[in-house]
Every structure is written in C-alpha cells, then in structure tokens.
Amino acid sequence: MVKYYTTTSLFKYTWEQVATGLWQRYPNPNSKHVLTEDVLSRYMEDNKLICRRLLTKTNKVPKWAEGLVGRDNHVLIIEESVVDPVEKTLTTYTRNIGLQKIMGIEEKCIYKVNPQNSSWTDCERSAWITTRRLPFGFNNAVESFGLNRFKSNALKAALGFDYVLTTLYGQDKLKDHPLTIKEKFKDTVRKTADMAKSKASPMMTRASTS
Numbered sequence: 033m034v035k036y037y038t039t040t041s042l043f044k045y046t047w048e049q050v051a052t053g054l055w056q057r058y059p060n061p062n063s064k065h066v067l068t069e070d071v072l073s074r075y076m077e078d079n080k081l082i083c084r085r086l087l088t089k090t091n092k093v094p095k096w097a098e099g100l101v102g103r104d105n106h107v108l109i110i111e112e113s114v115v116d117p118v119e120k121t122l123t124t125y126t127r128n129i130g131l132q133k134i135m136g137i138e139e140k141c142i143y144k145v146n147p148q149n150s151s152w153t154d155c156e157r158s159a160w161i162t163t164r165r166l167p168f169g170f171n172n173a174v175e176s177f178g179l180n181r182f183k184s185n186a187l188k189a190a191l192g193f194d195y196v197l198t199t200l201y202g203q204d205k206l207k208d209h210p211l212t213i214k215e216k217f218k219d220t221v222r223k224t225a226d227m228a229k230s231k232a233s234p235m236m237t238r239a240s241t242s
Contacts, residue, residue, distance in 0.1 A: 034162050035179050041155040041190040045197045047120045047145045050153040053197045054113075054122065054143070061211045062192030065090045067106070081115040087126075091181075106130070120145050135178050136162040157186055 043050055058066045068088040075082055087109040107130040114123045122143040128136060138160045146152035161178045163171050195211045206212055 034160055035175055036158070036160055037179060037182060037186075038156070038158045039183075039186055041157065041186075042146065043153045043155065043190075043194055043197060044151075045153060045201055046151050047122075047143065047153045049197060049201050050143050051115060051117075051122045053193070053200050054124075056200065057193045057196045060192040060196050061215055062188040062195070079116075079118060081113075081117075083113045083115075085111045085113075087111055134163070135174055136160075137178060137182060138162075139182075155190065157190075159186075 045053070057063070058069055066087060066089050068086075070086045072084045072086055073082075074084075089107050089109055090105050091107050092105055107128055110127055110129055112125045114121075116122070124139075124141045124143075126137075126139045140158045142156045143153055144156075146154045159182050161175065161182060163174045163178070191211060195209055198206050198209050
C-alpha cells in the first residue's frame, strides 16, 4: 500500500543562496540523526549539475516495531539531485535502501523561485510511503508511523535548513531564530542542572560523614 504526502516550505533567501546552502545543510541543530554524507558521483550534463550522495541516518524505532526490524536503527539513504541554473530549479530525490523489506520512503523536493517574491525560494516536498505485506496486521501501524514520522521530520528538516541559511546569509537574524532560542534554553537548563548537582554533592558528602 502507498500513502502520499505533500507540503511546501518557504525560505526567505534567494534561489542562488538556497542552491549553495543546500550542500552545507549538515550539520545543524535538527540534523543530529545524520551521521555521514558521502558523494558517490558529481558531473555536468546539459548544463545541469547532477550529484548522487549516500547518507547514513539513525531513525528511532518504536518498541512495537523492534520485532520486525531489530534494534539497529541505522538507515542508508540515497540522495540524487539535479541543479538547473537556467530554469533556477534544484530537485532532490531521496529513497531509503535500508529497511526496504518493511517500508520504503521516496521523497522529491523542488526548490524554485517564489512567484510572489523573487528574493525568496519555495520548496515543494512530496513523499510516497510504501509498506510491504507484513505479518500480524502490522501494515496499518507501520503506514501510520511512517507518515507521522515523515511529517515531523519534514518540519524539522525545513527549520534546520533555514537555520543553516540564516547562519550563512542572515547573521543579524540568527539570535532570533527559533533553533537558536531553543539551543540557548537547553543550554540554560543543562547549566542549571549541573549547578544543582554541584551544590548537592557537598551536602551529600557531609551527610554521609556525620
């Protein structure tokens, strides 16, 4: 069975900036699940840049699915891209080559100039989620899980890429970016917890020696 999903993201940067920044989108605060990225091939054809890359990602598996896929949550992803500087489009195609026996996810992203503002860029993202014939009626659960996980990851991916673009081209706006604020909050919580532990340790030591 196949489930289809589509969404659009807006990046308030030029197409040239987006097309350049795409190759630098890892790492970012929302991409900690991306472990490696390797270029398999890159060449020009008909004035278009065509690239194929291999990505390794982690993908947390819910407890109920461990019996199907095991606990190894490393997944290999193939990413193919076509950059057309004349038409000003950048198209990426990604598909998983791991866990194919359970579920296949194919994604297509088209980055192009926003029709209302030529200084902005739209990303049209489409996904096809395919589940295999699974035992014990797991198909519906796997389909729902795959779709919900993709929706969540699509939002995180767009926000993470926007953070990279802001780092590259909008330093004056970086301090107000949602991910910057989130990281600062996490850092504050971490420091507060460490301070509480450091204060608690001497008290525990005195209590144990009294």
